Amino acid sequence: MTQVEFRQAAKTFQTGSKTVVALSSLSLRVPQGEFWTIIGPSGSGKTTLLRCLAGFEALTTGSVYVANQKVSAPGQDRMMVFQDLDQLFPWRTVLGNVIFALQLAGRGKDPKERKELALGYLDLTGLTEYSHFYPHQLSGGMKQRVAIARALGVKPAVLLMDEPFGSLDAITRAGLQTELLRIWQETGVTIIFVTHNIEEALLLADRIMVLAHGGIMQAVVKNPLPRPRSVNNADFASSWHHLHGLLEQSGYQKHEGSTKRRSLEPRPVAHPLGQVSL
Amino acid sequence: MSRYLRQVLILVALALVWELLARLGVWPRLLFPPVTDILSALATELTGGEIAVRTWYSLSLIAIGLGLAIVTSFLASALAMLWEPWADGLQALLAVLHPLPSIAVLPILLLWFGAGAHSIIFLIAFSAFWPLVANIVGGLRSVPRTQVEVGRNLGLSGFSLVNKVMLPAALPAIMSGLRVGWARAWQASVAAEMVFGASGSEGGLGWFLYKQRYFLEVSRVFAGMLIIVSIGLLIENILFAFLERHTIARWGMSIS
Numbered sequence: 001m002t003q004v005e006f007r008q009a010a011k012t013f014q015t016g017s018k019t020v021v022a023l024s025s026l027s028l029r030v031p032q033g034e035f036w037t038i039i040g041p042s043g044s045g046k047t048t049l050l051r052c053l054a055g056f057e058a059l060t061t062g063s064v065y066v067a068n069q070k071v072s073a074p075g076q077d078r079m080m081v082f083q084d085l086d087q088l089f090p091w092r093t094v095l096g097n098v099i100f101a102l103q104l105a106g107r108g109k110d111p112k113e114r115k116e117l118a119l120g121y122l123d124l125t126g127l128t129e130y131s132h133f134y135p136h137q138l139s140g141g142m143k144q145r146v147a148i149a150r151a152l153g154v155k156p157a158v159l160l161m162d163e164p165f166g167s168l169d170a171i172t173r174a175g176l177q178t179e180l181l182r183i184w185q186e187t188g189v190t191i192i193f194v195t196h197n198i199e200e201a202l203l204l205a206d207r208i209m210v211l212a213h214g215g216i217m218q219a220v221v222k223n224p225l226p227r228p229r230s231v232n233n234a235d236f237a238s239s240w241h242h243l244h245g246l247l248e249q250s251g252y253q254k255h256e257g258s259t260k261r262r263s264l265e266p267r268p269v270a271h272p273l274g275q276v277s278l
Numbered sequence: 279m280s281r282y283l284r285q286v287l288i289l290v291a292l293a294l295v296w297e298l299l300a301r302l303g304v305w306p307r308l309l310f311p312p313v314t315d316i317l318s319a320l321a322t323e324l325t326g327g328e329i330a331v332r333t334w335y336s337l338s339l340i341a342i343g344l345g346l347a348i349v350t351s352f353l354a355s356a357l358a359m360l361w362e363p364w365a366d367g368l369q370a371l372l373a374v375l376h377p378l379p380s381i382a383v384l385p386i387l388l389l390w391f392g393a394g395a396h397s398i399i400f401l402i403a404f405s406a407f408w409p410l411v412a413n414i415v416g417g418l419r420s421v422p423r424t425q426v427e428v429g430r431n432l433g434l435s436g437f438s439l440v441n442k443v444m445l446p447a448a449l450p451a452i453m454s455g456l457r458v459g460w461a462r463a464w465q466a467s468v469a470a471e472m473v474f475g476a477s478g479s480e481g482g483l484g485w486f487l488y489k490q491r492y493f494l495e496v497s498r499v500f501a502g503m504l505i506i507v508s509i510g511l512l513i514e515n516i517l518f519a520f521l522e523r524h525t526i527a528r529w530g531m532s533i534s
Contacts, residue, residue, distance in 0.1 A: 136530025
């Protein structure tokens with residue numbers, strides 16, 4: 001079953017007299033329950049794609065459907081987890097943030113039941129001991145876990161993740177990748193995950209979409225690596241180079257010059273935890 | 279704590295210098311009474327005089343005026359987030375009226391509403407309204423975009439988005455607005471009564487100061503000032519400190 005469908009989706013921005021193409025006539029279908037990552041250089045429209053899907057921005061032409069419903073505004077069926085570590089409401093505790101989302105989603109018939117439900121999501125994301133902490137008392141990785149718990153609390157059809165681990169250190173990032181895979185398998189939620197990190201894309205996704213400058217879909221690659229995955233897997237390096245090649249073909253070097261190249265690792269590096277389970 | 283102690287010691291030292299100068303008779307005692315005279319005037323006023331009634335009267339006018347200013351400024355600021363033309367209009371009015379010293383509005387208020395309590399209440403509300411609006415709107419505009427988008431993602435829009443996400447997120451700015459609003463309200467109430475006195479037998483601390491000056495009761499003028507200062511300190515160090523400790527400080531929100 002198709003969960004997310006882009007039909008001839010295009011988006012342009014007007015900056016002064018210049019028209020910038022962020023997405024060019026993109027069509028794709030993401031089946032229910034799959035984990036997709038989108039990679040591409042900065043300015044290739046990855047985030048725009050996600051924001052149009054979330055309903056924060058309107059497409060210029062074409063349309064997006066989620067569970068056969070046309071997207072026209074933000075909605076609880078598409079929950080976004082941002083890169084920004086400030087996405088939690090600082091005046092609510094960890095538990096309070098999740099309960100707030102449950103309440104708005106109309107889940108749980110009374111406060112007691114909502115609390116039980118919320119504690120379940122905190123358990124799922126490994127936050128049980130932190131339920132009464134305020135966001136400012138948490139580390140970056142913990143904050144992102146809360147954001148994931150809160151997003152899952154409204155039972156979205158698809159979870160949208162915009163470089164959610166991009167502000168975290170390598171070890172925290174690796175731990176959260178493993179956790180996210182476990183959560184994905186436990187909940188069966190469809191995930192679309194934007195990253196500019198080839199390694200992350202390969203460790204997480206069923207399919208990897210490569211975007212080129214101007215929001216042109218360069219390729220959708222089925223991830224050949226068996227789960228559980230690791231950077232030590234025999235096929236990891238070749239997959240990595242394949243994706244890297246696609247990114248270079250996408251005009252990455254030509255358009256980006258040398259400054260933005262830092263966003264891609266030059267070659268696969270040893271994964272901090274060595275092994276990512278599942 | 280040692281800093282607090284140091285500040286108290288400096289004030290005590292200044293009071294001693296004052297006392298000494300007054301006792302030496304550098305200036306006429308009638309105009310420059312020693313601190314001990316001021317304190318005994320304060321004690322007399324507090325035990326049997328009218329200062330308590332005057333203070334209560336001033337505070338009740340401020341409560342009404344400031345209450346009105348808080349309610350209207352929240353509504354006006356929230357509406358500015360929902361309707362662009364209103365936001366533009368409010369911004370224009372703010373630019374024109376915020377710099378206007380509130381006391382300058384008083385002659386017009388006297389002509390329009392007469393010299394009664396409602397003129398003072400209006401003046402208090404007017405002088406607190408603009409700094410409140412400036413701070414609340416500024417705070418609402420600088421709420422992190424991500425938090426607003428999380429709210430929209432959860433299905434909030436319009437007034438509920440402002441109420442459930444933007445206002446709490448703007449709390450540090452709202453607190454500074456309340457502080458400034460309170461100070462302006464206090465100033466306005468005292469200033470207004472000193473300009474046109476009291477209506478009938480009623481009157482607040484401003485009227486008290488005015489009247490004691492008229493009778494050359496300089497010690498009592500200073501006693502009235504001490505009351506005003508004490509109330510200011512109490513509100514700042516007890517009420518606002520309490521509110522901040524239980525909200526923005528507890529939530530790790532920076533004070534803007």
